[in-house]
Amino acid sequence: MQLVVARIGRAHGIKGEVTVEVRTDEPELRLGPGAVLATEPAQVGPLTIETGRVHSGRLLLRFEGVRDRTAAEALRNTLLIAEVDPEELPEDPDEFYDHQLMDLDVVLADGTEIGRITEISHLPSQDLFIVERPDGSEVMVPFVEEIVSEIDLEEQRIVITPPPGLIDESEAVIASTRDADEDGAEGGADRDGQKGDA
Template identity: 55%
Template structure:
């Protein structure tokens, strides 16, 4: 699989005078991504890479200090910078039925007989995960990402198999 850069946060603003910044978290695992010593890629690239020096929670916000960012002026220059990781550095989940969103997006959606019914274009995370399919007619369908409806995910083959209940793919 090609390298995929995954955004895990965005610098919102400086906090205080010692170089800390408020980070908007965009990952389910901030405790893994924002830990002392973690190296983060940046967009724009010339802003980094950045190495996390320290992390703390304050009034519901994540405050991060990066190595080499020692004062408010340096922190101010990071405002708006996206923080990211290379998907190749993500650990294997160890669970054959657990996937990262970027692994699912782009997969062909097929019925058991091989009929192509769409392509995964997004994954929504609510009380249960939901795949967003782009249908051949350009419409969309929402498919619960559960074993009985998605019995097979073939990453190497670039597809997943659906066993949808009647009417599911007709609902947009």
């Protein structure tokens, strides 16, 4: 299974390094030297990581065959995709890969059906579940511990305790798929409000 683990940003310096927007909680595993990654658009890759380092809080990567700023800049906005075993689970029990959460039923503590997860949007401040309700409308549910009280993968359901107004019919917060992450990143999510990964 393929998961987006990073997006290439600007070129850094003149020797082919690029900044990357990390989309994995395990960058040392997914983005280490020697890693071979597929890309979107596909014709750019595959790319093999030659070196990696952190500079001013940002991860910088250099890829094999990319030796100057022009070549590095040509990679800008390319998504980096890792091949992940579908059975593999994150080390932290409070973290989940997106594919584990997709299509799970969302219910209240009393069993009232809210809908099912159709998308997961990774925002800088937190992750959001896009939940399709039985009537076809959508509601955004922040993936935070205060709201998502239980995730039961065996029962294929998520129990939420939403604050007033989040899912009430009269005050529903309706989401559009256009509001979701435009890159379609299949990263992961966690309840700490941090950006998740693959």
